[in-house]
Amino acid sequence: MAQVDYPEPVKVLIAQLKRLPGVGPKSAERIAVWLMQRGREMTGPFSEALEKAGELVLECGTCGFFATAEKGCAICDGLGRDDSVMCVVEQPTDILPLERSGAFRGQYHALRGKISPLDNVGPEDLRIGELVARLKRGSYSELILALSADVEGEATSNYLVEVLGQVGKELKITRLAQGISVGGGLESVDELTLFRALEGRVGM
């Protein structure tokens, strides 16, 4: 006797869900069954939302953030932004926390990754050419590097400084400070961060 399994459409759905980040076979099965049990009332709006997001959301050709054909890019087409500073981030999702901080109202550029030769990611895989072109086109006075503080992030920052040094002498390149997070006591800070925080201390 053949082994009983889910009907084919459920199996296809599970297979698709399994491809999502952080979703294993067990979770995929649970989500699929949950969706099926709620029927069209649930799956209709869900598939419509999925369809629309896939169809309408684009990558902004300028900064790399999410955009739509209809409304453009909320950053590049936004009003009242400072066109003299640009902040470079790894992923478009890194833009939102910076925006929410309210401390920065300039332009952004998402590289879509960081240099990591051991994972086969080189400068040519990132949006560095676009960055150089933008800097040449515009009149930027400062470029802020807001990449992660690990080996790959720092290597990417170093590489950018090397490559962008030739773009223009007027361009000031800075990077984010490293130190103690606000609201935390010293006992929860690791020693290397403390070391950097001490090096970067400021007068009062």
Next chain:
Amino acid sequence: MKPGITIFHGDNAQGKTSILEAMCVLLRLQSPRSSALADCILFEKNAFAIGGNLVTDAGDESDMRMQYSSGGRKLLIDDEMQKRSADYINHSALVVWMANDDLALVRAGGDGRRRYLDFMASQLFPTYRPALRAYDKAMRSRNFLLKRDASPKWPEIDAYTKILADQALIVTRIRRELLTKLTPFAEQAQRTISGRDEKLGIEYLSKSGENDDLAAELLSRRSEEYGRRITVAGPHRDDFTMVINGRPAAKFASEGQQRTLALALKLAQTELFLSLREQPPILLIDDVFGELDVTRRNALMNAWPKTSQKLITTTNLDWLDGDFSGAARVEICDGIATIA
């Protein structure tokens, strides 16, 4: 385990050393025998786990657990997950590892001496491990880039040179400081064990160029790197030399002097740990006793801290005498321990 001495005995290849190594990995998250924890996984398996109870002199007891697989590792203290290995390690005890092949510290290449320094420095300086790890990663990336292209892309390579140089400075500074603190203890131990007024000199040899400026050194040796396609300078090539009465120990010391020196280095580590930390280190002694002559054996037993816990492996028990009457004994046979 009992607080004092515990002796693990059994024939060769029964798992005695593995028990000591497991204790070392559980306490320090590194093996003195191998630089990659992945090497500790059984053949044909893909993970390992170790657990144990740590009781301090003050009587505080905690349950330590580590799980390791190719996917990552989990660290638990009293069932509480430790996100950062530094928190776990800070809670743990210091370890001194002694083994028969310690003689290689004096005789063989720089590899073993670097491992000796790394093992010590990681226990004493919290910034050391992250710096060494970042250095290692940057060097692997850099070497990969040097080999990848027919004509090396220097801007990409130099993005790593800077990181390498920054971390190298931390690694070299800590290793120098460590050796400076260690030398008087090593000298004292050498004199005590040999019973003679032997003068010991230890000198750190940096391969990072003038003033430890690794970036400048690598820039000046670019053509050599172009030819060899490998990072030609830096702390991964550093070493230290030992001189007895003005003569290099590796070449000119007698076999006896060399054995004494190897033991002196480990005793110095014990003394250094004792002087810098209040908690005495745990001594893991692998197969050393069967090989020691009476003089060195007595020197070792006179010098080791009375309060330290000592875990000793051995194949034969011939050397056991009254000094070990209070020792606990565990027989190891085919990976199974039987407490006598």
